[in-house]
Amino acid sequence: MSVLKERRRNWFISHKAQRQHRVLRTRLFLLPPLLICLFPPLLAADCQVELATGAIVTCTGVDLDGVATGALNDTVTVAAGAIVSKTDEKTVDTTATADAVTINGGDGNNTVTNGGAVDATATATANPANSTLSQAMANAIALQTGDGLDTLSSTSGITATATSLAHSSDVSVTLAGADSTQGSTLSEATAIGIFAGGGADTLTNFDHITTSATATASALNVDLKIMGLSSSDASTTAHANAIGMAGGNGADTITNHHQINATSLATVLATGVTVSGLQLDFASPTDAGIEAVAEAFGITGDGGDDTLNNTGAITANSTATATTTGIEVQFAGLSETKTATTAQATATGITGLSGSDTISNSGAITAAAIATASATGVSVSALHVALGTPENAGVEAIAQAYGLSGGTGDDSLTNTGSIATTGTATASATNVDVQAVSLSSAIASTLAESTAIGIDGGEGGRFDHQL
Ligand SMILES: [Ca+2]
Numbered sequence: 280m281s282v283l284k285e286r287r288r289n290w291f292i293s294h295k296a297q298r299q300h301r302v303l304r305t306r307l308f309l310l311p312p313l314l315i316c317l318f319p320p321l322l323a324a325d326c327q328v329e330l331a332t333g334a335i336v337t338c339t340g341v342d343l344d345g346v347a348t349g350a351l352n353d354t355v356t357v358a359a360g361a362i363v364s365k366t367d368e369k370t371v372d373t374t375a376t377a378d379a380v381t382i383n384g385g386d387g388n389n390t391v392t393n394g395g396a397v398d399a400t401a402t403a404t405a406n407p408a409n410s411t412l413s414q415a416m417a418n419a420i421a422l423q424t425g426d427g428l429d430t431l432s433s434t435s436g437i438t439a440t441a442t443s444l445a446h447s448s449d450v451s452v453t454l455a456g457a458d459s460t461q462g463s464t465l466s467e468a469t470a471i472g473i474f475a476g477g478g479a480d481t482l483t484n485f486d487h488i489t490t491s492a493t494a495t496a497s498a499l500n501v502d503l504k505i506m507g508l509s510s511s512d513a514s515t516t517a518h519a520n521a522i523g524m525a526g527g528n529g530a531d532t533i534t535n536h537h538q539i540n541a542t543s544l545a546t547v548l549a550t551g552v553t554v555s556g557l558q559l560d561f562a563s564p565t566d567a568g569i570e571a572v573a574e575a576f577g578i579t580g581d582g583g584d585d586t587l588n589n590t591g592a593i594t595a596n597s598t599a600t601a602t603t604t605g606i607e608v609q610f611a612g613l614s615e616t617k618t619a620t621t622a623q624a625t626a627t628g629i630t631g632l633s634g635s636d637t638i639s640n641s642g643a644i645t646a647a648a649i650a651t652a653s654a655t656g657v658s659v660s661a662l663h664v665a666l667g668t669p670e671n672a673g674v675e676a677i678a679q680a681y682g683l684s685g686g687t688g689d690d691s692l693t694n695t696g697s698i699a700t701t702g703t704a705t706a707s708a709t710n711v712d713v714q715a716v717s718l719s720s721a722i723a724s725t726l727a728e729s730t731a732i733g734i735d736g737g738e739g740g741r742f743d744h745q746l
């Protein structure tokens with residue numbers, strides 16, 4: 280073969296190879312989306328689903344989509360070494376809702392077993408928008424079931440993290456007419472490790488459960504004008520709720536042998552808020568209050584006659600902070616007007632809530648609640664003719680910490696372990712002036728109340744938490 284032919288042959292082979300490479304590269308480039316179209320569960324998730332009378336789901340690798348089965352009797356297993364997580368992050372103007380339930384068995388008699396890691400993360404951020412106040416809701420639950428007789432157990436780590444931020448700024452809102460109008464700034468964060476809904480369920484934990492709920496609400500330079508025939512909600516509220524294990528309604532059996540950490544943080548800040556107007560309904564109060572509510576529970580039985588047992592370590596921490604600076608209220612109405620600044624923190628190791636519960640602890644429980652409320656430069660000038668409902672422009676900080684709490688009902692509480700509880704409440708008011716002309720009294724008091732109880736039989740609905 281001549282040199283020329285040899286070079287032409289090599290050139291041809293070279294270009295043929297390049298062409299084949301380009302075709303192959305194109306096919307490889309198209310392959311993944313094609314496979315995703317054909318087999319979405321196989322590529323998008325690492326949980327295999329077998330359909331029988333109910334779903335049988337087995338997770339063996341890394342899954343970022345979570346699992347949701349229907350109303351039949353389902354079995355969901357997260358194998359050792361597997362990671363199942365779900366994240367929902369929303370950042371929008373005005374109203375943001377984030378919901379992350381990682382494994383949801385739905386109704387029916389379900390069996391949910393975690394031997395790997397299950398994580399839920401929900402983050403909702405509501406930014407200021409024109410003429411509207413912001414609301415943010417974040418809900419994160421790692422393991423959840425609905426009605427039915429469910430068995431949920433975990434031998435590996437679980438986390439649930441919920442963060443909500445509602446920020447209203449430079450807003451002028453007029454609430455008018457007979458219909459209730461959205462005039463509140465609201466931030467709600469709920470984080471639960473294991474939650475069984477209605478029915479008599481069995482929940483057992485052998486490893487870490489870490490839940491964290493952080494809710495922040497801020498109102499800056501907000502002008503509210505109320506001309507209403509119905510109730511007006513012009514409040515600024517942050518509500519954070521963190522729970523390790525919750526039984527829901529029904530006679531549940533909940534046992535913890537390892538470590539539960541539940542932490543809630545609620546912060547509300549109101550600066551430069553003016554409320555003015557006329558309220559014409561006897562029965563409907565106007566709520567222009569500033570309120571931070573933080574709740575943390577290691578284990579809650581909720582409704583029903585529950586059996587709750589802890590041999591592990593439970594830590595429940597709640598912190599509520601409400602800060603008001605420069606609030607001016609000029610109001611005339613037929614019913615009460617609430618303009619109080621309130622911080623309420625509740626931390627509970629184990630509570631049965633309603634029903635006749637049996638609670639025993641041989642482990643270590645720590646519960647700490649911190650509530651701080653402060654108001655500076657508050658001026659309230661009100662005229663109203665409500666009977667028996669005082670004008671409330673006070674500053675309140677309430678901190679409650681309990682180790683074991685029976686809630687309502689005929690409960691049996693036994694402790695052979697250790698319990699440490701602390702409640703810290705601080706309230707301060709500077710330049711708060713209330714001038715109310717009314718048929719009832721006006722309150723501009725400053726209240727700081729802290730409670731720390733190791734074992735509380737409970738009665739009278741001290742807890743209003745109900746899932
Ligand atoms: Ca089901």
Ligand SMILES: [Ca+2]
Binds near residue numbers: 475477479528530
């Ligand atoms: Ca239940």
